[in-house]
Amino acid sequence: MPTIRVLLVEDNRLLREGATAILNAEPDITAVSVSGSNGDALTKARTHKPHVVLLDLGLRNLTSLKIVHSLRKEFPRTEVIVMDLIPVHADVAEYVRAGVSGFMLKDATVADFLHTIRSVAKGVKVLPPPLTGSLFSQIVEHALQKGDVKKIIQSVRMTTREQGVVDLIAQGRSNKDIATELNIAVHTVKSHVHNILDKLALHTRLELASYALRKDEPEESSTLRSSRK
Numbered sequence: 574m575p576t577i578r579v580l581l582v583e584d585n586r587l588l589r590e591g592a593t594a595i596l597n598a599e600p601d602i603t604a605v606s607v608s609g610s611n612g613d614a615l616t617k618a619r620t621h622k623p624h625v626v627l628l629d630l631g632l633r634n635l636t637s638l639k640i641v642h643s644l645r646k647e648f649p650r651t652e653v654i655v656m657d658l659i660p661v662h663a664d665v666a667e668y669v670r671a672g673v674s675g676f677m678l679k680d681a682t683v684a685d686f687l688h689t690i691r692s693v694a695k696g697v698k699v700l701p702p703p704l705t706g707s708l709f710s711q712i713v714e715h716a717l718q719k720g721d722v723k724k725i726i727q728s729v730r731m732t733t734r735e736q737g738v739v740d741l742i743a744q745g746r747s748n749k750d751i752a753t754e755l756n757i758a759v760h761t762v763k764s765h766v767h768n769i770l771d772k773l774a775l776h777t778r779l780e781l782a783s784y785a786l787r788k789d790e791p792e793e794s795s796t797l798r799s800s801r802k
Contacts, residue, residue, distance in 0.1 A: 576601055577624050577625060577691065578625070579596055579604040580607065580626045581593055581607070582607055582608075582614045582637075583608070584608055585629075589606045592604075592627070595687075596687075609637075615644070624652065625693055625694050628640060628654065628656065630668075638668065641673060652674040652694060653675075654674065654677055654693055655675070656678075656679055657676070657679065658678065674699070675689055675698060675699035734765060738766060739769060741755075742766075748766070
């Protein structure tokens, strides 16, 4: 039976050591852990070449999304699982786009914890029950039907502020960056994003960004670019 190498990136020492002990008690898993630092995570990853990285979504000293980008760039074959209490759909979409393979709630049972790691190591995309039935399936669906997404957005009335938020999302800006740019609170940005997604009957920012990048593009330009592929 092949051994699954796991790297745990977690700020909380008690959770870090407890989860590592649970993993190392399994015959098919070997785990090491590190606190939430991009440099430390990459150094450990280079040393241990993990099959799976378990990453705390709420690291104190560095954004978890930055770690995901770094890991996916340097270790494209390593799967990443993000852990949080209750991930917000809009935030989860950013991590999916960055290449995360799974999400795990921190109140998961030990059985679910181990099952998620083993499943992701095999290439399976995993979401906890509160998020299933929407996110990954909708990302695939809308990636294949971008034309339909464009028609949907064109038919929806958005405020000037909401349109500004959409344009900044298209630039890959985080909620914090958008708040700074528009001089509003982060929770206000989240509220705008929620309202936009609700109007469009969507759960992710992915299709919003895709459309916003193309909405002002002349049809002729799109056709020419497609013909060059």
